[in-house]
Amino acid sequence: MHWKKLALAIICSLVVFPAIPTSAQIAPAATQSGLPLKVGVGVSDYYLDWGPSRYEMGISAWADWTILRLPRPLDGLGIEVEGRSIFFNAPSAVSGHRMDTGEGGPIYQWRRYDRVQPYAKYLFGFGSIDFPPVPPKPTTSNHTTSTLLVPGAGVDVHVWKNISVRADYEYQHWRQIFGSNDLTPNGITVGAAYDFHRRTTRFSRTRGER
Numbered sequence: 001m002h003w004k005k006l007a008l009a010i011i012c013s014l015v016v017f018p019a020i021p022t023s024a025q026i027a028p029a030a031t032q033s034g035l036p037l038k039v040g041v042g043v044s045d046y047y048l049d050w051g052p053s054r055y056e057m058g059i060s061a062w063a064d065w066t067i068l069r070l071p072r073p074l075d076g077l078g079i080e081v082e083g084r085s086i087f088f089n090a091p092s093a094v095s096g097h098r099m100d101t102g103e104g105g106p107i108y109q110w111r112r113y114d115r116v117q118p119y120a121k122y123l124f125g126f127g128s129i130d131f132p133p134v135p136p137k138p139t140t141s142n143h144t145t146s147t148l149l150v151p152g153a154g155v156d157v158h159v160w161k162n163i164s165v166r167a168d169y170e171y172q173h174w175r176q177i178f179g180s181n182d183l184t185p186n187g188i189t190v191g192a193a194y195d196f197h198r199r200t201t202r203f204s205r206t207r208g209e210r
Helices: 002-019
Strands: 025-031 037-047 055-066 077-088 098-109 116-131 142-160 163-171 173-178 181-183 186-195 200-206
Touching: 037 077, 037 163, 055 098, 055 186, 077 116, 098 142, 116 173
Parallel strands: none
Antiparallel strands: 025 200, 037 055, 037 186, 055 077, 077 098, 098 116, 116 142, 142 163, 142 173, 163 186, 173 181
């Protein structure tokens, strides 16, 4: 008998409640304004690929331009431009070492969640490297350049208003930097960014109808 009464109450609720006029509803609405641009700067720590335990630090700067009004499966696709200089605290074994790079390419950011937005990217670029003398050359330093292929991934975490923090990992491929040998430095960057097109979620009150 108890279950029959409960079933009857549920049926009555389903019939009666839709007929009750709703005076107001609260619905979330996402709004965006400003340029679809995010710029940031950070500190990088890179493994140099010059033997074991050789790390060096530097600074990075980036700009992400989001492509708007794309089909839903492509929502979050954009272009990233990035510059980096690795020059600080060079290991004594590679004294005078320095790497400067400039890269650009597609980036895809998963924007389903407003606060935490992971991303993946594949950049192409150009780099220069200074390194210690290589015997038997008598010069005090050496310099060379190379094209780069740079896959990477990371996450942006919104912390306050238009400000987010970023943790980024990149794996660089310097082609034939020493004869037929490739160089594959890789490392992490941690920094902060300002989003000119920050999406905010507000709650608006709309009046319902019978």
